Amino acid sequence: MSRLLDGLEVGERIGQRVPEAVVEATPQWVVAHPEKLVAVTTYLRDDGELDFRFLIGVTAVDHLDHFEVVYHLQSLSHNHMLTLKTRALDHKNPEVPSLVSVWRGAELQEREVYDLMGIRFAGHPDLRRVFLWEGFPGHPLRKDWLEMPGGLTPGLGRFPGED
Amino acid sequence: MSMRTEPFVVNVGPQHPSTHGVFRLRLTLDGEKIIDAEMVVGYLHRSVEKLAEGRTYTQNIPFTDRLDYLSAMSNNLAYCMAVEKLVGIEVPERGQFLRVIMAEFQRIANHAMAIGSFAGECGVWFTPLMWMFREREKILDLFEMTCGARLTTNYVRIGGVSFDIPPEFMPAAKALVKELPERIAEYEALLLENEIIVVRSRDVGVLPPELAIAASTSGPVLRGSGVMWDIRKADPYAVYDRLDFDIPVGTRGDCYDRFLVRMEELRQSVRILEQALDMLPGGPASVEVPLALRPPVGEAYARIEAPKGELGFYLVSDGSPHPQRFHIRSPSYINLTPLRDMVLGLTVPDAIITLGSIDIVLGEVDR
Numbered sequence: 001m002s003r004l005l006d007g008l009e010v011g012e013r014i015g016q017r018v019p020e021a022v023v024e025a026t027p028q029w030v031v032a033h034p035e036k037l038v039a040v041t042t043y044l045r046d047d048g049e050l051d052f053r054f055l056i057g058v059t060a061v062d063h064l065d066h067f068e069v070v071y072h073l074q075s076l077s078h079n080h081m082l083t084l085k086t087r088a089l090d091h092k093n094p095e096v097p098s099l100v101s102v103w104r105g106a107e108l109q110e111r112e113v114y115d116l117m118g119i120r121f122a123g124h125p126d127l128r129r130v131f132l133w134e135g136f137p138g139h140p141l142r143k144d145w146l147e148m149p150g151g152l153t154p155g156l157g158r159f160p161g162e163d
Numbered sequence: 164m165s166m167r168t169e170p171f172v173v174n175v176g177p178q179h180p181s182t183h184g185v186f187r188l189r190l191t192l193d194g195e196k197i198i199d200a201e202m203v204v205g206y207l208h209r210s211v212e213k214l215a216e217g218r219t220y221t222q223n224i225p226f227t228d229r230l231d232y233l234s235a236m237s238n239n240l241a242y243c244m245a246v247e248k249l250v251g252i253e254v255p256e257r258g259q260f261l262r263v264i265m266a267e268f269q270r271i272a273n274h275a276m277a278i279g280s281f282a283g284e285c286g287v288w289f290t291p292l293m294w295m296f297r298e299r300e301k302i303l304d305l306f307e308m309t310c311g312a313r314l315t316t317n318y319v320r321i322g323g324v325s326f327d328i329p330p331e332f333m334p335a336a337k338a339l340v341k342e343l344p345e346r347i348a349e350y351e352a353l354l355l356e357n358e359i360i361v362v363r364s365r366d367v368g369v370l371p372p373e374l375a376i377a378a379s380t381s382g383p384v385l386r387g388s389g390v391m392w393d394i395r396k397a398d399p400y401a402v403y404d405r406l407d408f409d410i411p412v413g414t415r416g417d418c419y420d421r422f423l424v425r426m427e428e429l430r431q432s433v434r435i436l437e438q439a440l441d442m443l444p445g446g447p448a449s450v451e452v453p454l455a456l457r458p459p460v461g462e463a464y465a466r467i468e469a470p471k472g473e474l475g476f477y478l479v480s481d482g483s484p485h486p487q488r489f490h491i492r493s494p495s496y497i498n499l500t501p502l503r504d505m506v507l508g509l510t511v512p513d514a515i516i517t518l519g520s521i522d523i524v525l526g527e528v529d530r
Contacts, residue, residue, distance in 0.1 A: 001398060028462075054376055054379065056379065056466070056473065056475065056492065057379075057475060057477070057490075059477055059490040059492075061487070072464055072475070076390070076392055083464070103377055103378075103379065104500060104501070105380075105497060105500055106379075107378075107500055108496060108499065109379075109497065116213075129205075130204060131204065131205035131529055132208065140210055141213055
């Protein structure tokens with residue numbers, strides 16, 4: 001069974017190695033400061049006991065006032081996983097550093113996040129839209145893209161017949 | 164005297180049978196050698212991730228059929244596992260076994276398609292594809308008698324499966340599983356040392372293991388490079404930890420190795436099916452789950468070894484009946500990351516074979 005590493009423990013280890021890098025650590029995940037992200041991920045990848053050489057996925061979540069970029073990491077040799085997050089607090093111009101220099105696998109996935117969520121990845125070698133065309137208005141996965149009259153978002157708030 | 168050559172751009176696709184859909188590849192050539200390659204995707208982009216945010220968790224299951232439309236069962240399974248993880252639902256044992264049986268039949272059907280079209284691209288034109296379709300057809304018949312659909316199955320549901328198997332399923336499935344090893348032996352005899360395939364795909368499109376890991380590839384692409392990594396073994400889901408099977412790996416990481424891995428996976432899937440069909444327990448196949456499912460606030464990432472690689476769903480719930488975020492970690496898309504490195508220095512027909520050996524489905528690449 002792939003073991004999910006305790007975020008508190010990993011957060012402490014990161015804190016010893018890269019000071020002031022951990023913003024928040026819970027048993028489920030570790031939130032790293034965007035400015036220290038490259039140092040943190042390089043440490044996670046190269047440390048022998050952690051050995052996160054495999055980046056499972058990159059994605060982002062719109063939390064209305066800020067964006068959260070989520071990285072799922074996997075160690076093939078020790079068979080454990082970690083959820084690493086970072087936050088882009090500026091909702092108008094979100095930007096986090098690119099991790100293509102750490103994991104090649106981030107290349108296409110960061111382009112996808114940029115295309116659909118509009119987060120800029122500083123230092124990405126080829127940050128262009130990937131699914132939509134250049135000139136497409138906005139970034140569709142943002143919650144405020146296509147706001148309906150009265151501040152409603154698409155979808156039912158509750159079911160018909162449900163109290 | 165040296166010849167002056169002009170770089171020449173060739174557009175492969177988006178409308179071309181060898182691109183497996185609407186995939187476009189811009190190849191820059193110097194003479195016959197590829198000096199640059201750029202992939203252009205998005206022709207089939209339907210914004211599934213955004214659409215899913217406006218629907219309920221149950222309503223989203225049919226969307227997952229249409230991602231990788233050649234292995235709908237696996238997609239249903241991965242998504243339902245993510246929702247179950249988010250809510251904390253335990254699926255009964257019979258349901259777990261039925262999921263494994265369907266997922267493995269789906270893997271055979273998918274690999275049949277992948278191997279058949281790969282052989283076609285190598286130049287063994289069409290006959291292998293027709294052989295493979297014979298077996299695939301029987302599997303699709305099994306799906307049809309179980310859930311009424313052949314491709315967009317919508318079979319795996321949150322908490323179990325949509326229908327228990329009909330009485331005629333077991334005899335048909337057992338007969339097919341008995342027949343398959345013979346068929347696979349036939350294909351191995353005809354294809355493994357087929358000179359056309361060997362000459363066209365040996366040492367073509369080499370993916371070194373370090374790059375395969377760094378570029379997040381998964382499934383037969385990663386295993387073809389010699390990395391022993393399979394979610395069914397590393398992070399067992401459903402009842403895979405109770406079944407006995409091996410993980411085939413390649414040695415050189417070329418197109419031929421990826422083809423070999425898929426051939427061997429057919430055999431291993433048959434092995435799993437033999438055991439799972441025998442072990443299938445009685446009892447209920449699913450648990451009741453409310454239609455307007457409201458998962459607690461939180462997030463979940465669940466993954467399976469889909470035929471094409473690691474398929475994961477990342478769901479974020481805000482407590483409402485709709486997912487706040489619905490992300491698909493699609494193996495087809497991410498396996499394309501090292502494509503440029505693999506095709507540099509090759510010729511155009513070799514690039515086509517390399518793309519075929521990755522085995523992509525554009526419904527999943529573009530989503």
